[in-house]
Amino acid sequence: MNERELIERVQKGETEAFKDLMAPYERRIYSLLYGMVGDHEDALELTQEVFIKAYRSIKSFRMASSFYTWLYRIAVNLALDFRRHWVANPEPKEASDPPDEGGPDSSLLRKELNEQIHRAMALLSAQHRAIVLLREVEGLSYREIAEIMGCRLGTVMSRLHYAREGLRRALEPYLKGGG
Structure with missing residues (x-):
């Protein structure tokens, strides 16, 4: 059916x-x-x-x-x-551990990356977080996100741009090896 x-x-x-x-x-x-x-x-x-x-x-x-x-x-x-x-x-509270695949070093690195991403997402506004999740995790189109969020297509694109920039800035020290 x-x-x-x-x-x-x-x-x-x-x-x-x-x-x-x-x-x-x-x-x-x-x-x-x-x-x-x-x-x-x-x-x-x-x-x-x-x-x-x-x-x-x-x-x-x-x-x-x-x-x-x-x-x-x-x-x-x-x-x-x-x-x-x-x-x-x-x-948000501490993220749960990712599934253990590989040795202890890879598990530790994955857990650390997961925590860094979780912290970076926590820095975003609820609106920005929702748009990132709908686009990057759920794979929805900009038009679908606009319908869900009740805003214009340009607003979705702008919010996603600023959210990605915020995530990049928050994760930059970690990705450069300083985290």
């Missing part, structure tokens, strides 16, 4: 179709939210909130737009609200 049919079934009240509709997005939504809030438990909770909000709002979804951009917009808005209203400490 394709996505459109699942959406129509859910809109008609078939709740069991909702699980099938959300299954392909669960991991991606969680990853996006984790990147934005920096905490596993918060990201899991927000993922559930995204799905609850999507379920409650699905009758208003119009097939003229892309479902995943609609769903991502819900996720980004919830994460931005979360960071704005409920997080006392704006810096």
